[in-house]
Amino acid sequence: MSYTTDRSFTEYTEYTSSFPLAPKPKQxxxxxVCSGCGSFHHQGIISEFEAGHCFLLYxxxxxxxxxLSPELSCQISLLSFSLTDVNALLGRDFQDTAIRELFSEExxxxxxxxxxxxxxxxxxxxxxxxxxQKDSLTIYRQTLHAMLLYFSRTLAILKPEKRQDxxxxxxxxxxxxxxxxxxxxxxxxxxxxxxxxxxxFANPSYLSRVFKEETGIPxxxxxxxxxxxxxxxxxxxxxxxxxxxxxxxxxNYIPHFNRVFKEHTGMTPGAYRKSRRINRxxxx
Numbered sequence: 443m444s445y446t447t448d449r450s451f452t453e454y455t456e457y458t459s460s461f462p463l464a465p466k467p468k469q470x471x472x473x474x475v476c477s478g479c480g481s482f483h484h485q486g487i488i489s490e491f492e493a494g495h496c497f498l499l500y501x502x503x504x505x506x507x508x509x510l511s512p513e514l515s516c517q518i519s520l521l522s523f524s525l526t527d528v529n530a531l532l533g534r535d536f537q538d539t540a541i542r543e544l545f546s547e548e549x550x551x552x553x554x555x556x557x558x559x560x561x562x563x564x565x566x567x568x569x570x571x572x573x574x575q576k577d578s579l580t581i582y583r584q585t586l587h588a589m590l591l592y593f594s595r596t597l598a599i600l601k602p603e604k605r606q607d608x609x610x611x612x613x614x615x616x617x618x619x620x621x622x623x624x625x626x627x628x629x630x631x632x633x634x635x636x637x638x639x640x641x642x643f644a645n646p647s648y649l650s651r652v653f654k655e656e657t658g659i660p661x662x663x664x665x666x667x668x669x670x671x672x673x674x675x676x677x678x679x680x681x682x683x684x685x686x687x688x689x690x691x692x693x694n695y696i697p698h699f700n701r702v703f704k705e706h707t708g709m710t711p712g713a714y715r716k717s718r719r720i721n722r723x724x725x726x
Contacts, residue, residue: 443649445514457510457512457515457516457517457518458512458515459511459512460509460510460512461509461510462507462508462509462510463497463499463507463508463509463510463531464501464505464506464507464508465499465500465501465506465522466501467501467502467584468499468501468502468524468525468526469500469501469522469523469524469525470498470499470522470523470524470525470528470545471497471498471499471500471516471520471521471522471590471598472496472497472498472520472521472522472523472564472568472593473495473496473497473498473499473510473519473520473521473667474495474496474518474519474556474564474568475491475492475493475494475495475497475516475517475518475551475564476493476516476517476519476565477493477515477516477517478492478493478512478513478514478515478516478517478584479491479492479493479512479513479514479516480492480510480512480514480516481510481511481513482497482508482509482511482553483508483509483510483511484507484509484551485551485688487541489553491510492555493516493551493665494557494558495553495554495555495556495557496553496554496555496556496561496564496593497510497551497552497553497554498550498551498552498593499526499550499551499552500545500550502525503519506550506551508551519565519568521568521571521572523571523586524668527582527583527586528545528586528590530583530584531583531587531590539589541590541591541594543594544593544594544597546669552597554596554597556596557558558703560596563592564589564592564593564596566641567585567588567589567592568589570585570589570620571586571589573584573627576624581619581623584619584620585620588617588620614652614655616655617642617644617649617652617653618652618653618656618657620642621638621642621649621653621661622657622664624638624641624642625638625664625665625668627666627669629668629669629672629691629692630690630691630692631692632683632692633665633692635649635650635661635662638661638708665692666702666705666706667706669691669692669693669702670691670702670703670707672690672691673687673688673691673699673703673711674707674714676690676691676713677714677715677718678715678718681708684711684712685694687711690709699711
């Protein structure tokens with residue numbers, strides 16, 4: 443199911459003339475300037491922007507518009523999201539002062555100049571929000587939560603006067619759900635701890651420890667669990683060669699695939715396929 447009614451994402455839209463950032467009531471816009479430069483106007487204030495700048499603008503009831511005027515053709519990546527989702531983050535399970543303070547005013551506009559690595563992180567979060575809103579509302583909101591925490595943390599770093607109370611950046615449960623989602627979406631690829639940690643902007647050793655504490659199993663075990671579950675489906679429902687199924691599920695070395703499969707199911711891939719076919723025939 444897709445939850446896109448109040449959410450949209452526009453990647454690398456090019457602007458050559460003035461345009462408004464004007465979220466609808468109860469909506470927010472997160473804009474990243476990918477290239478170009480110019481000036482923006484908001485409530486009588488004029489400031490300059492260039493590639494690497496970020497804008498967060500939201501409206502509750504009263505109109506709230508910022509006008510961006512490019513001097514050079516600029517490319518801007520826009521993410522629109524509903525304040526309904528933000529309010530959900532501020533419920534019992536998401537008591538985050540950092541996010542609450544971001545959305546504490548009736549109307550709000552925030553402009554930041556990001557470091558290259560911060561810009562890359564925000565772009566990654568925008569893309570994750572886009573992909574996850576097609577999966578489930580819960581996972582989408584968890585990703586939005588992580589993105590807004592990152593934004594508020596960046597705001598505290600770049601604007602010390604707005605520094606929030608120190609807190610663990612990622613909620614442990616949200617971090618774990620993000621990692622599980624990424625593994626489910628990429629189980630056919632080579633998945634190292636360092637690569638996964640980089641994808642969710644976490645320290646590898648911290649990620650490894652938190653994942654095991656939250657799930658009760660090591661990260662490597664969960665990766666194998668997801669891969670074997672998908673291999674079981676392919677063995678039962680397709681006529682693909684076992685070697686091709688192994689590769690499709692992230693195993694390039696067949697003996698290793700056979701060993702892991704047996705550890706999880708108690709039988710070899712060939713024996714599992716044979717048993718499922720026998721069971722299917724007997725049920726027919």
